[in-house]
Amino acid sequence: MRFSDPSGEHSSREPPTADVALAVNGMGSFTWDLETGVMHYDGGAYEVMDFTPDEFDGSLAMLRDRMLPEEVPAVNEQIERALRERSEFSTYFRVRYRDGWLRWTHTQGRVVCDDEGRPTRVLGIIRDASRELRAVDQTRQLREERAERHRQADIIGFVNDELAPTVTVDDVAEALTSTQMQEQLGASSVVLGLVEGGLVRLIGASGINEELLRDLRVVRVEEQLPLADVVRRREPVFLTEREEYLRRYPTMGRYLQLFSAASAVVFLPLIAHDRPIGALGLTYDGKGRFSTDERTVLRALGRTIAQSLERAFLYDQEHELAAGLQNAMLPGRMPSVSGLTLVPRYRPARARGGIGGDWYDALVLPDGRVAAVIGDVQGHDVKAAAVMGQLRIALRAYAAEGHPAATVMARASSFLTELDTDLFATCLLVVLDPATGTAETVRAGHTEPLVRFPDGTCAWLESPGGLPLGLMVDDRPAYMASETVLPPGAELLLCTDGLLESRGHDIDEGRDLLVDTLSTGPGSPGELADHLLGGMAAYTGAEDDVALLVLRRGTRPPAPDPRLDVEVLRNDPASLDTARALLRASLHRWSMDPLGDVAELLACEMATNALRHTEGDATLSARPVHYEGERRSLRLSVADESSDFPVRRAATELSTRGRGLMLVEELAAAWGVEPRGTGKSVWCELS
Incomplete structure (x- = not known):
């Protein structure tokens, strides 16, 4: 101028x-x-x-x-x-x-x-003042742009921090739809959908009307709807005009009144390894445009979220596979025992893979007692799970043979050593008599059992501890048993260390917390087991897998099962007649008279074989066996102290011996031989 x-x-x-x-x-x-x-x-x-x-x-x-x-x-x-x-x-x-x-x-x-x-x-x-204010305005604009870049960087950092600890798909959905995430993104609503077999299924939403969620929870990918559209096109959509929104998605017109305050929307495809796996939708109130920086940041967020979701997919798949493998190796159900309630629980580790070596088991012994076992094989991989399955079966077999609890543990340790896996395992075996409450405990490097008495007080059952299984020492007794009596109504907890150990904390803290959690737990064994898992998870962080078994003794002694046990003496021929008479009387008492003739014949054959071939006395046992529905069977067994199994021989027409097992095989519905710790038992069942 x-x-x-x-x-x-x-x-x-x-x-x-x-x-x-x-x-x-x-x-x-x-x-x-x-x-x-x-x-x-x-x-x-x-x-x-x-x-x-x-x-x-x-x-x-x-x-x-x-x-x-x-x-x-x-x-x-x-x-x-x-x-x-x-x-x-x-x-x-x-x-x-x-x-x-x-x-x-x-x-x-x-x-x-x-x-x-x-x-x-x-x-x-x-x-x-135009030049002056132009410079001021430019400075202000630069300052605002710098602040906006910082804000966008903060958004990326916040999203990364929120998604970093997520493990499962549900974790990712919860993080993305949290109130804090909405505030950080400046969005008025967030919706997340996953692609599943040609469908887009909503797995998380916040700030969205319930009617819209209900109507659009599952849509087909080919439909002209926002999330399905960006999944199909693989390109984000930024909209700031309602007319453009309606032109692109006309079927969404009836829902516009639900977003009266929204002035801008963005829909992002979530693509991992060139495959659309989901979509994210955001709405904004009072927003007139998306700057270049905002669009760049939102695209980057889409890639970050897709990577987190893909990682979560893999974890969920691995976790499901691990849980299936683990559950297949654990017993399908607990035995039903009069006067005793058994409730097991297993929770896989939260870490990737989730396969562990924790297990539980329970079985009814021939004398009516219950053997409850819980253990933990070293490691968290398929090998540990496989060894766990083998060890569980071995322990079950040794206990079923009738060996004392300490012997069962010693044989299991030898078995694991002979597997030559370089793994060891901790184990706890409790043999409980529901009628008397007598509990015999043997430990192999494992945490002792915890008992809650009827008055609510809790205590650890002290018992001598031996080495973990697989670490045998020849010059010292392998394992020692301790005995205690549980009063009626008492509850016994067997658990692995994942329930009470936490990284960075002393083990005594976990033990004390477990005592407090047990003492305040509900009375129902099932609810108590869930209470223990949930109450301790916050402390342990679910870093390790957990197996636990709750045994609750009934408040009333169980009624004795109908059973006949009678000695047959080698040097007293009259004892066999006595046994036959007692069997006949028992069958009448059990309303099983039609089986009398066949039962006497087979019982005499099995008892005679035992007396003739073992050079010792025998015990004849009989008891009704109940199966599903109304069907009942009679189970006969003869136990002796010889480990030699009977041999079935083909008898000729002139032979006077060798037809005993032939008769058993022909007349019984099933028969077999079970080894016992001090001999064997030959059994058969009559339907």
């Missing part, structure tokens, strides 16, 4: 006048006569306000016409305050030039008073 010397006589050798100096710098001066209300401008001020001297009449109304109406009240307020306080003012406003451009202007002035202190005039300057 050019300025001329108003006087026309200024020489470069003479100091410039004040009005010339102001005009050269894009400034001018003014005098405002408060008594007449007339504004007097110099040449520089005319230039700043885009007036000609003959055009401006000095009125304030003409000045206001050049200003923007919305800025006039603020300027008036500044001037009125200066007049009241007899002080100065300084303010910015915009002036519209003849060419239509708006330019920032700055004015400042001081109130001049007469001798009596009354304001008479205002002296001031006015200048073109």
